[in-house]
Amino acid sequence: MIAQAGASFVNDLFNNFWVVLVIKAVLVLGFFLVAPLVVGYMEHKVLAHMQARLGPWYAGRFHGWAQLVADGVKFVQKEDVIPEAADRSVFSLAPAVVMIPYIVTVVVIPFSHTIYAENLDIGIFFVLAMSSVSVIGVLMAGWSSANKFSLIGALRAAAQLIAYELPLVLAAAAVVMQNGTLSLIGISESQSHVWNVAWQPIGFLIFLVASLAELTRPPFDMPVADSEIIFGAYTEYTGLKFAFFLLAEYGGIVVLSAVASVLYLGGYLGPPVVASLLPAPIWMAGKIGALSFFVIWLRATYPRLREDQLQRFSWLALVPLALLNVMVVAIVKIAVK
Amino acid sequence: MAVDADEVRREGQPSIPGLGLLKGLTVTLKTMLRPAVTQRYPDVKPDLPARTRGVIALKEANCTVCYKCARECPDWCIYIDAHKETHEPAGGGKGRSAKVLDRFAIDYALCMYCGICVEVCPFDALFWSPEFEYAEYEVDELIHEKEKLEEWTYKVLPPPPLEDGAEPPAESSGSQSAGVPGVETAPPGAAAATVAATSVPGVRSVSPPETPAPAAPPAAAPAEAVAVSTPEAPALKAQPAPSTEHKEVSLDQETFDRVLAELLDKGTDRRVAEGQARRAAMIAARKKAEEG
Numbered sequence A: 001m002i003a004q005a006g007a008s009f010v011n012d013l014f015n016n017f018w019v020v021l022v023i024k025a026v027l028v029l030g031f032f033l034v035a036p037l038v039v040g041y042m043e044h045k046v047l048a049h050m051q052a053r054l055g056p057w058y059a060g061r062f063h064g065w066a067q068l069v070a071d072g073v074k075f076v077q078k079e080d081v082i083p084e085a086a087d088r089s090v091f092s093l094a095p096a097v098v099m100i101p102y103i104v105t106v107v108v109i110p111f112s113h114t115i116y117a118e119n120l121d122i123g124i125f126f127v128l129a130m131s132s133v134s135v136i137g138v139l140m141a142g143w144s145s146a147n148k149f150s151l152i153g154a155l156r157a158a159a160q161l162i163a164y165e166l167p168l169v170l171a172a173a174a175v176v177m178q179n180g181t182l183s184l185i186g187i188s189e190s191q192s193h194v195w196n197v198a199w200q201p202i203g204f205l206i207f208l209v210a211s212l213a214e215l216t217r218p219p220f221d222m223p224v225a226d227s228e229i230i231f232g233a234y235t236e237y238t239g240l241k242f243a244f245f246l247l248a249e250y251g252g253i254v255v256l257s258a259v260a261s262v263l264y265l266g267g268y269l270g271p272p273v274v275a276s277l278l279p280a281p282i283w284m285a286g287k288i289g290a291l292s293f294f295v296i297w298l299r300a301t302y303p304r305l306r307e308d309q310l311q312r313f314s315w316l317a318l319v320p321l322a323l324l325n326v327m328v329v330a331i332v333k334i335a336v337k
Numbered sequence B: 001m002a003v004d005a006d007e008v009r010r011e012g013q014p015s016i017p018g019l020g021l022l023k024g025l026t027v028t029l030k031t032m033l034r035p036a037v038t039q040r041y042p043d044v045k046p047d048l049p050a051r052t053r054g055v056i057a058l059k060e061a062n063c064t065v066c067y068k069c070a071r072e073c074p075d076w077c078i079y080i081d082a083h084k085e086t087h088e089p090a091g092g093g094k095g096r097s098a099k100v101l102d103r104f105a106i107d108y109a110l111c112m113y114c115g116i117c118v119e120v121c122p123f124d125a126l127f128w129s130p131e132f133e134y135a136e137y138e139v140d141e142l143i144h145e146k147e148k149l150e151e152w153t154y155k156v157l158p159p160p161p162l163e164d165g166a167e168p169p170a171e172s173s174g175s176q177s178a179g180v181p182g183v184e185t186a187p188p189g190a191a192a193a194t195v196a197a198t199s200v201p202g203v204r205s206v207s208p209p210e211t212p213a214p215a216a217p218p219a220a221a222p223a224e225a226v227a228v229s230t231p232e233a234p235a236l237k238a239q240p241a242p243s244t245e246h247k248e249v250s251l252d253q254e255t256f257d258r259v260l261a262e263l264l265d266k267g268t269d270r271r272v273a274e275g276q277a278r279r280a281a282m283i284a285a286r287k288k289a290e291e292g
Helices: A009-013 A017-050 A067-077 A088-106 A123-144 A148-179 A184-189 A201-214 A239-264 A280-301 A307-336 B002-011 B019-033 B068-072 B116-120 B146-153 B220-229 B234-238 B253-265 B270-291
Strands: B055-058 B078-087 B096-107 B126-129
Touching: A009 A017, A017 A067, A017 A088, A017 A239, A017 A280, A017 B019, A067 A239, A088 A123, A088 A239, A123 A148, A123 A184, A123 A239, A148 A184, A148 A201, A148 A239, A148 A307, A184 A239, A201 A239, A201 A280, A201 A307, A239 A280, A280 B019, B055 B096, B055 B146, B068 B078, B068 B116, B096 B146, B116 B126, B126 B146, B253 B270
Parallel strands: none
Antiparallel strands: B055 B126, B078 B096
C-alpha cells in the first residue's frame, strides 16, 4: 500500500559517502538561507498591500526585491551588544539553539520522491521533536539576557509551546494513524488519490493553529508582544544574533508550512487530476508558498490574543478537539479494516 | 471596513461562529487586491488640488506697492522696498507719479501661512501656489525675493469648477477681474467654470471692473486703464502691448440660451446653470470676436 521512495537524487549522482554528505548539507543550508528570505519578502509585500501600502520599493530596483538582502547587510554591520549582567556564553549560544532545529528539520522535507536529503522512517516524529527544541533556545535567550521583559517573554514562549505542542502532535498522530507511516515521503505517497485534508479538515485546522502558536506568529505572538514586553526574549539582542532569531522565525514558517502540506495537502503530489501538469518540486513549493501566505494573511487580519485567552483556547478547545479527532480516526480506521 | 462587522450586529442576524473571523480575512484580502494609496513622492509628484496652499507667490505686474500685505502680516515677514517716479506727460501739464517696486521678499522662516496677505491684496497680486519644494539648508536662505515669488505664480492652477448649487461668483457678470496668472499656462478647456478665471490672457490689468459694453468697443479703453495705473511696471513693458490682443465682447446670447436650456434639462440647479451658460457664452463670443 505504501509506495516506496526512490533513493535521494544526490545518492544517484555520487557514490562517496562524504561527498554526498557535504552536498546534502550545502543544499539544506542553501534552502534554509533562501526560502525564509522569500517568505520574508512576501510578508513585507503582502502585509503592505493588505494595509493599502506599497512596502519595500527601492532595494534591488524592482519592487524592492533585495530588501531583505539589504537588511542582512545592515544586521552584519551592527554592533554586537551583550548586556553587562548577561550570561555571555548562554546569551551567545541561544540564537544557534533557536535556529539549528529548523535547519535540521529541512533534512527530511521531500520535494519529490527523489528530491530530499534524508528519508527517515520516523520523519514526522523527528520534525515534531526538533521543532520543540528551539523553545529551549528562547528560554536560554530570555534567562541569560538579565532583563525582566526577556524573561517574561521567554516564559510565555515556553508556556505556549507546552500548550500547543499537544494539539500539534495529536493532529499529526491522527494523520500517521490513517496513513500507517511516519515517513514524510510515505505520508505524501499515500495521498495520491485523496488528500488527507479531505478526511481530516478539523485536524488540518488544529495543526495550522498549533503551528502558528509554536512559531509565536500573530495572533499568537504574546511572547513578543511589543506593546508590553518590547520584543520578549529577543529584546537585548542586536546585529547578527537578532537576525538569526528572525531567520529562525521565517525558517520556521517555511518548515511548518512544508510539514503541513505533507501531512494534509499531498506534499509534493499535485491535485489528483492535474498533478502531471507541473513537476513535483513546483507543487511542493507552491503549497509552502500558499500556506506561508495564509500565515501572513492571519497576521494582517487578527489582533493578538491575550495570554489567558491563548492558554484557554489551547487547553479548553484545541486539545479536546484534537483528542476527539484522534479517537474518530482510530474508530474509523478499525471499523474500515 | 470595520463597519461590515457592525452592520451584521445591528441587523441582528444569527451569528455563525467564526463568521466574523472570515469577514476579517476578506477585508484584508480585498484591501490587498486594491491599488495601494501610497504616494511615491520624490519619484512621482503629488497631484495637488487647485486650491493647495503651498507657498505664497507674487504676480509683480499686479502689485501697486500699497503695502497692505506687509502691514497686515502678523509675522512681519514681508519686505517691500519701492520708490516714486514722476513722468512728464508729453502734452505738458502736471507730472504723473507712480510707485515702482524695488524689492518684494517673504521670509518663509517667519511666515505662518495664514494667508492674510493673499486675502487683503486688493489687486490680486498675491496667490497661493501649490509649489511646496523650497526648503533650504540655511534659515537665512528662506527669504525669497520677488523673482522667485514670480516663478511660483506659474504653478498656480485655475480655480476648480463650481460645485452644483454653488452661488455664481459676484464678479461673474462678464466683467474682467484681474488676471489669474495660471490661466496663461493652463489649456483653455481646463479653465474653470468661474468667469473670473476667463479673463483675457495678456491683460494684466488692475483696472476696475467694467460692465460689458453692448458692442465690442475699441480695445484702447482697458489698455489705457492699464497704462494709467502701472505705467512703468517692468514686467508690463516686456509684454506685447495688450491693446492689440484684447477685444471687449458681450455675451453670445444664442450660446447662452442653448447651454442654459441643456443644463436645465439635465436638472442642474438654475444658478449654477446660469453661471456655466454665461461662461460658455463669453468664450463663444470671444472666439467670434477673434475670428471676425
